[in-house]
Amino acid sequence: MANLASTYRNQGRWKEAEQLEVQVIETRKTNLGADHPSTLTSMANLASTYSNQGRWEEAEQLFVQVMETSKTNLGADHPDTLTIMNNLAFTWKGLGRDAEAIELMKDCVQYRTRILGAKHPDSLSSHLALAAWKAEHSGTSGEHHQ
Incomplete structure (x- = not known):
């Protein structure tokens, strides 16, 4: 099912x-x-x-x-927990809670890099999302969408 x-x-x-x-x-x-x-x-x-x-x-x-x-x-650093963390960050981004999404994704990137390695596809995916969100967020002239 x-x-x-x-x-x-x-x-x-x-x-x-x-x-x-x-x-x-x-x-x-x-x-x-x-x-x-x-x-x-x-x-x-x-x-x-x-x-x-x-x-x-x-x-x-x-x-x-x-x-x-x-x-x-x-555990906080289990790969399944990190997948949920990643998905929650995307959800917060969808809700317009950019600052919270960025902070959660930072944590996710740190954990995934430490646990899975920097070259693991999940680590890379989270890192790319974080970089894009930071660039987008810094282009908002200091506005915070919460």
């Missing part, structure tokens, strides 16, 4: 993806528990579906919940 939901998400079939993702979350919560890594992955997938649709507030709620649980259960 999770794979089919992912296929729907990749095809932009948001409603179908969302429906399946909710089912997967509920099933995993029942069978594995709310804090299980697979449950958290399902919640992050639903948050991604929301962010892909510009449903930033809903995405933020889920990403924050998943990140806090992942930090507690897996």
Whole structure:
């Protein structure tokens, strides 16, 4: 079910993806528990579906919940936690909270570089996003979008 939901998400079939993702979350919560890594992955997938649709507030709620649980259960520097951190930063950017997004992405870049290495694709991706956001933000004449 999770794979089919992912296929729907990749095809932009948001409603179908969302429906399946909710089912997967509920099933995993029942069978594995709310804090299980697979449950958290399902919640992050639903948050991604929301962010892909510009449903930033809903995405933020889920990403924050998943990140806090992942930090507690897996650790702040676990690759899964860092993926959520990266996605939450993008969500804050989507909400127009540029300064917060930049600060969170700075943390993500530092962790990913230390844990995964500077040349890892995830490290590079976060670094490029951070550089672009900083350049964009510095071009706003000191305005802060919060």
